Amino acid sequence: MHATNLSENSHQSSNWLEPMFIKTFCNILSAVWSFLLYFFRKNVRKVIAHQTVRYEIMPITPISRLRLNQLKKKVLVLDLDETLIHSRHDSGGLLRPSVKPDTPPDFVLKVVIDRHPVKFFVHKRPHVDFFLNVVSDWYELVVFTASMEIYGSAVCDRLDKNRGALTRRYYRQHCKVDTGSFTKDLSFVHNDLSSIIILDNSPGAYKGFPENAVPIKSWFADPFDTALLNVLPMLDALRFCNDVRNILHRNKVQHMQWQ
Known part of the structure; x- marks a missing residue:
């Protein structure tokens, strides 16, 4: 039992x-x-x-090369935030569209602003490395950002990767304040406005120079964004013209946004 x-x-x-x-x-x-x-x-x-996307850069013909040699090398002015990169920081502030919190940043910057340490989580726009490699062969590159120099300089250093392509830089102190917003005076960058182009997501930044502008939509998080690739054909063509303003005005590029 x-x-x-x-x-x-x-x-x-x-x-x-x-x-x-x-x-x-x-x-x-x-x-x-x-x-x-x-x-x-x-x-x-x-x-x-950050996938590698091939954009075929065809070798130019002898006639085209002769044409380029007869022209001054043109200047391409590049904005940073929401044009080439998007960043968020750990000190609060205004809420803006942003990448998802679980998406790892491409790099983290630690800077001191007003004696307070601030950490920036920086995300590169898709294809920005390829874009910079291509346009650095076509143009003299200039960075013009409304951001503070201590932040903008650190971002430029990381994007440049010691190539020496982003050595000319202008920051918030070089902007003009117009009705509470920062505007960029292109004549401060280059005295020949026929040879300067600005790529910027903010129309207010270049409102004094609309015929020099190639607008681009703001980027915050879309991993499928191809705007930097889409603008390459236009930038390729502009380097062959005498006055970029004639081409941009004729095509009314100032009223477009590259998608």
């Missing part, structure tokens, strides 16, 4: 433990699957955002 009771108790205990084991195993399996799915999605977004 005693042996029979022990056997029944053991069987009942086994029956009770079995579903508990299955439940625990399923919970562990679910947690592992959730982690793997999160890791996969995060890294897929990162790969998509």
Whole structure:
């Protein structure tokens, strides 16, 4: 009788433990699957955002090369925030569209502003490295940003990667204040306005020079964005003209946004 009771108790205990084991195993399996799915999605977004996209740069003909040699090399003025990069910082401030919190930044900057350390999480616009490689061969590049120099200079250093392409830089102190917003005086950058182009997401920044502007839509988070690639054909063509303003005005580029 005693042996029979022990056997029944053991069987009942086994029956009770079995579903508990299955439940625990399923919970562990679910947690592992959730982690793997999160890791996969995060890294897929990162790969998509910075995938290598080929844009065929065809060698120019001897006639075209002769034409280029007869022209002054033109200047391309580049904005930073929401044109080439998007950043967020850890010190609060205005809420703006931003990348998802779980998307890793391309680099982190630590700067001191008004004696307070501020950390910036910087995300590069898709294809910005390829874009800079291409246009640095076509133009003299100038960065003109309304951001503070201590931040803008650090961003430029990281984008330039010691290539020496982004050595000319202008910051907030070089902007003009017009009705509460910062505007960029292109004549301060170059005295020949026929040879200067500005690529900027903010029309207010170049409102005094609309015929020198190639607008581009603001970028915050879209990993499928191709605006920098889309603008390359226009920039390729502009380097062959005498006066960029004639071409931009004729095509009414100032009323377009490159998608």
